Amino acid sequence: MATSKQVEEALTRKLAGLQSEGGETSLEVLEVQVASILPELLLKIRIRVSGQLWEVSLDYQGQEASLVSGDLSEDALDYLAFLVRTHLFEWWHTKDTEKFSARMGKRLD
Numbered sequence: 001m002a003t004s005k006q007v008e009e010a011l012t013r014k015l016a017g018l019q020s021e022g023g024e025t026s027l028e029v030l031e032v033q034v035a036s037i038l039p040e041l042l043l044k045i046r047i048r049v050s051g052q053l054w055e056v057s058l059d060y061q062g063q064e065a066s067l068v069s070g071d072l073s074e075d076a077l078d079y080l081a082f083l084v085r086t087h088l089f090e091w092w093h094t095k096d097t098e099k100f101s102a103r104m105g106k107r108l109d
Contacts, residue, residue: 001037007068008034011043014081021089025049029088041065043084046108049092053108058087 002010012032020026030053031046041060046053060067064083067076094101 002072004034056105
């Protein structure tokens, strides 16, 4: 089973840097922290979007969390990185209108 540190390093490798959704919005993943692996995968991700610095918490359970419960295969990491990217962009676009999304992020500057 992968350790929190291994998952953190692998996701940082997959996610660090500029991310784009193909439109006008892009975000830069600055740091990934893995707070918990079992029974859930809890990530804290520091990002820069539109000149603003944010920390976003993403909580995965069930099948999504089980992606890191065994060996860290490239396919599982690619899929998890895709999910994280998707959820970060979804959070960005809904944080001002959805209470659940608003609670996920904290502006740092």
